[in-house]
Amino acid sequence: MRLKRSFRYAMYAAFAALVLTGAGWLVADWQKSAAGDEIWQQVAANLLMVHGGVAMLALLSLGALIPMHLLRAWRSRKNRISGSIMATFNAALIVTAFGLYYLGSEVIRPWMSWIHLSAGFALALTFPLHVWLGRRELK
Template structure:
């Protein structure tokens, strides 16, 4: 279920930006608590702004992946386990992003944030595995 090269690279780029800005925010957020320097607050805000924009692009691409890739591969019985895990991690990321943006609960926010971070890291680990598994010849 190979995707058109330009679309595939656009997905790779969007998810790379999401990972890098998420990791950048994580470091900046940690530094703003450790350092008295105000620059970390600005870096954290900028990372979140770019992260949110990249997330909007990624959402559009994920929507396009459903008929172009996910449904076709499912019907062909290809890469179902890793594809399902990829979809599940993305669902968790979307739901927790919604919660972080729209829920004002200071009790739930740290939990939602850690779940979002963990799902993002798991997705980063799963992404290359899904690609490798999808490219292997059928036995």
């Protein structure tokens, strides 16, 4: 189920921005703990703000993907395994992002953070595979 080029590139850009800001935040968060510099605190806060804003755009495009890509591909029995993995990682990211933002529990927060980071980087690895498998089926 090939997506329109402009929509596809917008998705690629959003997910690339999410990976870059997420990885950048992780580095800045480690640096603020190690170096104790105020600059790393500011960098981490700014990256997190951009990450959250881009995530909202990604949520809009994920919502658009359901009827025009996911459901059509599922019905035509195409790329179901990698598509299911992609949907699962995205669902985990949405749930854990909600938990990180809205739950104040200091017990749950570290778990949510590690699950969110793991699902995010796993999605970053799975996304190109999903695209490659889908293009391979078109040939």
